[in-house]
Amino acid sequence: MGKLARYFWPKCGLLFYIAEDRIETAFGFFEKGALNIEVRRSFPLQKKEEFFDWYRQIRQIYPKLYAVSMIETLNQGALPGCSRRIFEKFGVDEALSRHLCIEDRWSAYVSLVETKWLEEKFKGIELDLLYSPFVLLYRHVRSKLDEVPGLYILHQNGLLYMMVLTRDRLWFAHASAVPLGHGKSAVEAGVDVDETDDLAFDLDLLEGEESVEAAADEALNLLEKEDQGNEKGDAEDLALLEYNLNLYEEVKETITRYYRDDRYEETFIQKVMLCDSDGNVSDFPRYVEDELFMPATLERFDPIEAMADLAAGEVE
Amino acid sequence: MNFKEIRLIRVLLWILFYLITLFLFIFLLVIPAVKRYKEIHGALLSQKATYRTVKQEYDRVSKKLEKLRHDHKKVIEAFESRWDRTRFEALAKRYFSSVSLKPVDTNDSDPHFKIYEVDARVQMSSPQNFYRFIDALPTLPFAIQADFPIAFRSVGGDTIDGIFRIKVYEEKRASVDSNASKPPVSKR
Amino acid sequence: MAYSFLRPNPKPRIDTDSRILAIFLVVTLLIIVAFTAFLWYRSDTMRREIAQMRQQEGIMKSRMAHKRAQIARIERLVRKYDAIETNNDLLKDSIRNLFDLVPDQITLTRAVLDRNGLALYGVTPSKEVYNYLLLAPLKSVFKRSTTTFYPLKNGWYRFVSINEGSIEAGSEVER
Numbered sequence: 314m315g316k317l318a319r320y321f322w323p324k325c326g327l328l329f330y331i332a333e334d335r336i337e338t339a340f341g342f343f344e345k346g347a348l349n350i351e352v353r354r355s356f357p358l359q360k361k362e363e364f365f366d367w368y369r370q371i372r373q374i375y376p377k378l379y380a381v382s383m384i385e386t387l388n389q390g391a392l393p394g395c396s397r398r399i400f401e402k403f404g405v406d407e408a409l410s411r412h413l414c415i416e417d418r419w420s421a422y423v424s425l426v427e428t429k430w431l432e433e434k435f436k437g438i439e440l441d442l443l444y445s446p447f448v449l450l451y452r453h454v455r456s457k458l459d460e461v462p463g464l465y466i467l468h469q470n471g472l473l474y475m476m477v478l479t480r481d482r483l484w485f486a487h488a489s490a491v492p493l494g495h496g497k498s499a500v501e502a503g504v505d506v507d508e509t510d511d512l513a514f515d516l517d518l519l520e521g522e523e524s525v526e527a528a529a530d531e532a533l534n535l536l537e538k539e540d541q542g543n544e545k546g547d548a549e550d551l552a553l554l555e556y557n558l559n560l561y562e563e564v565k566e567t568i569t570r571y572y573r574d575d576r577y578e579e580t581f582i583q584k585v586m587l588c589d590s591d592g593n594v595s596d597f598p599r600y601v602e603d604e605l606f607m608p609a610t611l612e613r614f615d616p617i618e619a620m621a622d623l624a625a626g627e628v629e
Numbered sequence: 630m631n632f633k634e635i636r637l638i639r640v641l642l643w644i645l646f647y648l649i650t651l652f653l654f655i656f657l658l659v660i661p662a663v664k665r666y667k668e669i670h671g672a673l674l675s676q677k678a679t680y681r682t683v684k685q686e687y688d689r690v691s692k693k694l695e696k697l698r699h700d701h702k703k704v705i706e707a708f709e710s711r712w713d714r715t716r717f718e719a720l721a722k723r724y725f726s727s728v729s730l731k732p733v734d735t736n737d738s739d740p741h742f743k744i745y746e747v748d749a750r751v752q753m754s755s756p757q758n759f760y761r762f763i764d765a766l767p768t769l770p771f772a773i774q775a776d777f778p779i780a781f782r783s784v785g786g787d788t789i790d791g792i793f794r795i796k797v798y799e800e801k802r803a804s805v806d807s808n809a810s811k812p813p814v815s816k817r
Numbered sequence: 818m819a820y821s822f823l824r825p826n827p828k829p830r831i832d833t834d835s836r837i838l839a840i841f842l843v844v845t846l847l848i849i850v851a852f853t854a855f856l857w858y859r860s861d862t863m864r865r866e867i868a869q870m871r872q873q874e875g876i877m878k879s880r881m882a883h884k885r886a887q888i889a890r891i892e893r894l895v896r897k898y899d900a901i902e903t904n905n906d907l908l909k910d911s912i913r914n915l916f917d918l919v920p921d922q923i924t925l926t927r928a929v930l931d932r933n934g935l936a937l938y939g940v941t942p943s944k945e946v947y948n949y950l951l952l953a954p955l956k957s958v959f960k961r962s963t964t965t966f967y968p969l970k971n972g973w974y975r976f977v978s979i980n981e982g983s984i985e986a987g988s989e990v991e992r
């Protein structure tokens with residue numbers, strides 16, 4: 314019977330996110346308080362117009378079409394509180410960012426410039442809901458939170474969004490990129506395929522700044538080494554291994570930074586969970602268990618599903 | 630997820646809804662209204678017909694009345710005028726050398742007319758006067774009936790004494806409305 | 818706006834296709850309603866017309882009755898008048914005829930006419946003259962005639978003729 318509503322003017326959603334060189338999209342109907350995905354499509358990032366055309370086509374039939382996306386940039390984060398004081402403490406300019414108080418306990422923020430960039434990039438679409446990766450991660454792992462502080466990481470598009478959480482608190486959050494080789498981040502290497510766009514970062518807000526700049530020189534060396542010889546298969550395996558290691562390094566670095574940073578309240582991280590949507594980090598849990606002596610789990614993460622879960626609640 | 634199909638089905642559903650609503654409206658609103666209209670229209674036509682008939686009759690009767698009134702003005706006047714013996718005497722004096730009237734009776738028994746019976750005693754030189762007098766009666770605005778008994782007596786010389794009875798008919802008026810003018814009837 | 822940076826924009830309720838069809842439907846239905854209203858209005862107007870005409874009819878009928886009464890009256894008067902005139906004429910004619918009956922030889926001294934009869938008084942040179950010249954015609958007019966003679970000194974006779982039961986003249990004089 315609910316299906317009959319599809320012939321009329323149901324609320325429906327078009328979810329999308331950028332994955333490397335393509336736009337992953339999904340369309341579904343809001344039925345009975347949930348978003349049921351009907352179809353998924355993938356568009357090359359070069360052919361954005363196709364995506365826009367699809368959007369317009371659907372909208373013509375279903376005027377109540379909500380466009381939902383997430384913002385995967387580095388100029389964003391989460392703070393363990395909602396008050397102005399917190400923002401001042403951590404040096405986040407409220408005027409230059411979009412921020413949101415989550416469940417009255419912590420806030421997520423993103424650079425205004427970056428949201429404008431995203432809106433501009435998807436100008437053909439009237440964006441209705443925009444999620445921070447931290448929020449998606451939080452909601453994804455929420456049911457698993459308990460009193461034991463854990464480090465929860467979202468790995469997507471070569472980016473890492475990390476949060477230290479217990480059931481009722483956020484202790485720490487950080488966004489960074491997995492360095493390629495000795496430092497060159499995936500961000501600089503290849504994510505930005507659309508050459509006409511400009512990533513306008515406010516680099517002052519970027520906390521991982523030092524490591525990026527310091528290791529930039531060595532990136533070229535590593536790439537040259539990689540190019541010289543190795544059969545395809547080996548090279549790929551090596552690259553994968555390399556990547557996992559770099560990821561692990563970055564995580565370790567971040568944990569250290571957390572412990573050292575006085576601004577954050579300290580707690581002892583006792584477990585790690587990696588929610589991955591890229592599918593290339595199966596080694597990571599082993600590294601954590603071996604070297605950091607903490608239980609580590611790896612989970613699959615589907616941004617579309619994550620957004621779908623959240624969107625239903627916000628559209629009614 | 631066939632969007633075209635959904636669009637088509639939706640349009641068809643709309644059309645179905647439209648047709649149903651349309652038929653509903655027609656059956657519930659239009660048909661009764663049309664029926665009512667037809668009924669009343671029929672009634673109006675028949676009413677118009679009878680009205681026309683009545684009006685025709687009315688016009689006919691009115692015309693007839695007018696014509697009668699016009700044609701018989703004199704007669705009407707004769708019966709409507711109040712009996713005035715002086716006028717009668719005046720006329721009689723033109724034909725007779727002497728006139729003397731003596732009222733005899735006022736008869737009220739006729740439902741329509743009040744009858745004044747008067748004896749007239751006259752003197753004339755010849756019966757011709759009498760004949761001419763009778764002929765001249767219509768010039769008076771009265772309805773005068775010459776009646777028996779009539780007696781003539783020669784009284785020497787050229788004079789004849791005459792006695793005759795006249796009956797003057799005056800209309801009895803129960804209601805005073807004989808002079809109502811034709812009332813206005815709106816043209817239809 | 819619990820979890821999203823952006824608040825959802827308001828969306829139109831129905832798509833453009835449906836909007837057009839809806840407008841179409843509404844317009845059509847409005848036309849129908851208008852048409853129905855028009856019919857009702859005309860029906861009402863007609864009803865009023867009927868009532869008005871009926872009323873007029875009533876008025877005309879009553880006036881007609883009155884006029885007819887008037888006509889009857891006038892006709893009555895005319896009949897009466899004509900009767901009177903006719904009777905007057907008849908009366909005059911019968912008197913005239915009567916006097917014309919009297920021959921030159923006979924002189925009337927008195928005549929009394931009544932509805933049913935006639936009394937003549939006069940002088941006649943002789944009975945024969947009277948009988949032939951007056952009595953005979955009188956007999957043809959009246960049913961019964963009685964004559965009485967009174968002789969006069971000069972040989973003439975005074976006569977009194979009583980005639981009754983007129984067949985024509987005089988009897989039609991109306992009461």
